[in-house]
Amino acid sequence: MMWALEYDPDIFSTYEETGAAASKIERFKPKVKSIRQFGKYERENMKNRAHDDDGPVPISVFLVASVLKENSPKLLQEARGIDDVIRILNNVNGNLDAKRACAVALKLHRKYLKKVIWNFLFLSQLFSRISLQQPNFIQSLLSIEH
Numbered sequence: 001m002m003w004a005l006e007y008d009p010d011i012f013s014t015y016e017e018t019g020a021a022a023s024k025i026e027r028f029k030p031k032v033k034s035i036r037q038f039g040k041y042e043r044e045n046m047k048n049r050a051h052d053d054d055g056p057v058p059i060s061v062f063l064v065a066s067v068l069k070e071n072s073p074k075l076l077q078e079a080r081g082i083d084d085v086i087r088i089l090n091n092v093n094g095n096l097d098a099k100r101a102c103a104v105a106l107k108l109h110r111k112y113l114k115k116v117i118w119n120f121l122f123l124s125q126l127f128s129r130i131s132l133q134q135p136n137f138i139q140s141l142l143s144i145e146h
Contacts, residue, residue, distance in 0.1 A: 057109075066101050
């Protein structure tokens with residue numbers, strides 16, 4: 001799957017971090033390269049860089065979402081428990097169209113990035129309006145101890 005999307009293998013190490021080290025991962029910093037050297041998925045990430053501290057969401061999450069989206073009617077009708085879900089998904093693996101699953105995964109990824117960017121822009125505009133009306137509001141939010 002990663003090779004089909006011409007995935008940038010340099011960011012694979014960010015997904016392998018586990019435990020206490022995962023909380024210490026700094027914000028994802030891509031290498032300085034031409035955007036033409038990246039594959040489809042990574043170019044989409046470069047264009048629409050999400051403004052979160054966790055780095056990019058792996059494409060495998062969107063692949064699973066695409067398989068679940070394609071099979072949601074069957075899952076909703078036939079599944080009564082986790083055993084039925086596993087049985088249905090095991091039957092799907094043999095009949096899975098990889099090209100279609102990749103296309104749906106990329107569509108879901110684009111939709112996710114648009115929503116993340118829109119939410120970020122909305123919140124930044126909201127905080128700028130609040131800070132203009134009440135200059136000490138953001139400092140009071142940051143000083144609240146949890």
